[in-house]
Amino acid sequence: MWPVLRLLRRGLSTAAPRGLVYEKHGEPAQVLRLKNLAIASPANYEVRVKMLAAPINPSDLNMVQGTYALLPHLPSVGGNEGVGVVAEVGHHVSSVRPGDWVIPVDAALGTWRTEGVFSEEALVRVPSDISIVGAATLSVNPCTAYRLLSDYETLRPGDSVIQNASNSSVGQAVIQLAASLGITTINVVRDRPNLQSLVERLQDLGADHVITEEQLRKPEMKDLFKNCPRPRLALNCVGGKSTTEMLRHLDYGGTMVTYGGMAKQPVTIPVSALIFKNVKLCGFWVTQWKKDRYQNREEITKMIRDLCDLIRRGKLLPPPCTEWPLEDFSQALRDAQTPFLSRKQILIM
Amino acid sequence: MWPVLRLLRRGLSTAAPRGLVYEKHGEPAQVLRLKNLAIASPANYEVRVKMLAAPINPSDLNMVQGTYALLPHLPSVGGNEGVGVVAEVGHHVSSVRPGDWVIPVDAALGTWRTEGVFSEEALVRVPSDISIVGAATLSVNPCTAYRLLSDYETLRPGDSVIQNASNSSVGQAVIQLAASLGITTINVVRDRPNLQSLVERLQDLGADHVITEEQLRKPEMKDLFKNCPRPRLALNCVGGKSTTEMLRHLDYGGTMVTYGGMAKQPVTIPVSALIFKNVKLCGFWVTQWKKDRYQNREEITKMIRDLCDLIRRGKLLPPPCTEWPLEDFSQALRDAQTPFLSRKQILIM
Numbered sequence: 001m002w003p004v005l006r007l008l009r010r011g012l013s014t015a016a017p018r019g020l021v022y023e024k025h026g027e028p029a030q031v032l033r034l035k036n037l038a039i040a041s042p043a044n045y046e047v048r049v050k051m052l053a054a055p056i057n058p059s060d061l062n063m064v065q066g067t068y069a070l071l072p073h074l075p076s077v078g079g080n081e082g083v084g085v086v087a088e089v090g091h092h093v094s095s096v097r098p099g100d101w102v103i104p105v106d107a108a109l110g111t112w113r114t115e116g117v118f119s120e121e122a123l124v125r126v127p128s129d130i131s132i133v134g135a136a137t138l139s140v141n142p143c144t145a146y147r148l149l150s151d152y153e154t155l156r157p158g159d160s161v162i163q164n165a166s167n168s169s170v171g172q173a174v175i176q177l178a179a180s181l182g183i184t185t186i187n188v189v190r191d192r193p194n195l196q197s198l199v200e201r202l203q204d205l206g207a208d209h210v211i212t213e214e215q216l217r218k219p220e221m222k223d224l225f226k227n228c229p230r231p232r233l234a235l236n237c238v239g240g241k242s243t244t245e246m247l248r249h250l251d252y253g254g255t256m257v258t259y260g261g262m263a264k265q266p267v268t269i270p271v272s273a274l275i276f277k278n279v280k281l282c283g284f285w286v287t288q289w290k291k292d293r294y295q296n297r298e299e300i301t302k303m304i305r306d307l308c309d310l311i312r313r314g315k316l317l318p319p320p321c322t323e324w325p326l327e328d329f330s331q332a333l334r335d336a337q338t339p340f341l342s343r344k345q346i347l348i349m
Numbered sequence: 350m351w352p353v354l355r356l357l358r359r360g361l362s363t364a365a366p367r368g369l370v371y372e373k374h375g376e377p378a379q380v381l382r383l384k385n386l387a388i389a390s391p392a393n394y395e396v397r398v399k400m401l402a403a404p405i406n407p408s409d410l411n412m413v414q415g416t417y418a419l420l421p422h423l424p425s426v427g428g429n430e431g432v433g434v435v436a437e438v439g440h441h442v443s444s445v446r447p448g449d450w451v452i453p454v455d456a457a458l459g460t461w462r463t464e465g466v467f468s469e470e471a472l473v474r475v476p477s478d479i480s481i482v483g484a485a486t487l488s489v490n491p492c493t494a495y496r497l498l499s500d501y502e503t504l505r506p507g508d509s510v511i512q513n514a515s516n517s518s519v520g521q522a523v524i525q526l527a528a529s530l531g532i533t534t535i536n537v538v539r540d541r542p543n544l545q546s547l548v549e550r551l552q553d554l555g556a557d558h559v560i561t562e563e564q565l566r567k568p569e570m571k572d573l574f575k576n577c578p579r580p581r582l583a584l585n586c587v588g589g590k591s592t593t594e595m596l597r598h599l600d601y602g603g604t605m606v607t608y609g610g611m612a613k614q615p616v617t618i619p620v621s622a623l624i625f626k627n628v629k630l631c632g633f634w635v636t637q638w639k640k641d642r643y644q645n646r647e648e649i650t651k652m653i654r655d656l657c658d659l660i661r662r663g664k665l666l667p668p669p670c671t672e673w674p675l676e677d678f679s680q681a682l683r684d685a686q687t688p689f690l691s692r693k694q695i696l697i698m
Binding site for chain 1: 418588607615619623624626633637
């Protein structure tokens, strides 16, 4: 209980608003500066929000580096997700009121700050009876996992899904959401020194099978499919060899959805898989998905409600996080870029 | 008129039935033998057909070689498409009668023969007021082109489609079907000594743009899109570099359908095209498409009717063909395997 109280106290303090600002693209540790921010009172359709917590995701770093598909006007505050508490609302604001928790609907809000004034429609309310970390890490990775499992194949209990990068935040959310639906997951991870502890951690989340990239390539993989149906859905966040190998195990007519490219290599598919195995390939980008539903957001609110229900029931845990006070952002950025750390770095305001 | 009469006379002759039989897989010229066939009278639901003409398609050769995704029980008669005239029907046959022209619904019927007894449901009637060559080459390539243009993107007059292998039989059918629908085609071909005559021939069929693989890679391609919308649909029969380059020009959210792999190289897609350009990839195999509709064949008969209408109105010409008497099959096979010949070899029974 104590950390939450501490967070709330800090989050609601009256210190001058501050944020991690960058004026040009570059290495995050080089270009991000903690600066005081001028915050005006909210206009008619605006909301003043005191941020509580905001994680550091890989795509946040790519945005600062200038290598992402979506770039803000500079200068800008970094960070795309997080949770805040409404401090003050404009006259015409109807969807939230002071004390409500809110998360961004859209990317590029600039969440690495203590406080901000945002348009009402840029925010969506979340219940405040879930953990701050759960709420702060909800809008990118669990939403991606939710859409990946919902929008491409009609999956029924007993069906299976294969994914790589299974230890990523999306991967862990996929494991838990699939487990809550009775869907079997085949989870590919990179080999590493502490593999067994990773396997156990993913199994604790509900992973049915955890295999390494090396095992994925071996003929023994066919044994796995003696007691498990071929996956109708493959989720790819890697590219290169990992993806081609994963595709080989996809069921006839199945779909592979690519939502990331950690290996920085393209996706390569044998022509025969397309023609004779009838596999389909497509991509998913949660930012675009939400942008397309910005005006008519029923699907967004249903998804947030479903995910918060799972969080409340302990069926969807946030990724293991290390909390950092905002002023220690340099160490947080360093750890966010360290491979195999298996923890998300989260800034506490 | 004379050749048709000659064909009909030959096709309806009473000589002993013969066919190109192979007892093992291998090089077609080595393993195919012209043999007498024992033909029984048709049973209740069977039809005796005198074949008129049957083309030699690349997939026919792959089937004889044993490298195709669908292989018949051996010994077998080669050939997957062609047209014949019904000579005799079993007691319960209702869909065709003597004198009707028929083509195979399905692959692996063994069409390189003078005569055969087939189940009624393996055949579909075609009108006999189109050319024999048009009917004989209808069931694989024009059907593929028809489905490629119908089933993946909703195309309207003025929209554009890009394809490679544009001089293939499917490619030529795509050009003509698209032209009849008011859809602009961007047609990629391999460079060759007689390029200009090929360009003119495809333009005569209705091609709007004909470009070489080299031109496809050049920055000047963007000039083409000043007066032509980005294609919503890309049709791929090549693989390798050709496919990746073609994909670059696809519109946001467009679809690439792979129906062949002439370059014997896989399809390689940048991860960013999937995630940020939202392109979709899938495959098409006309054999499977028809198999899936074998029992409920409304879509098949509508397609055949539409295609025969276009043939009758001169809007869909068969590919340039060289006709060979069945006994000259060795030379026909040789020419069917000669690159850049730009003519289809067709056996006349």
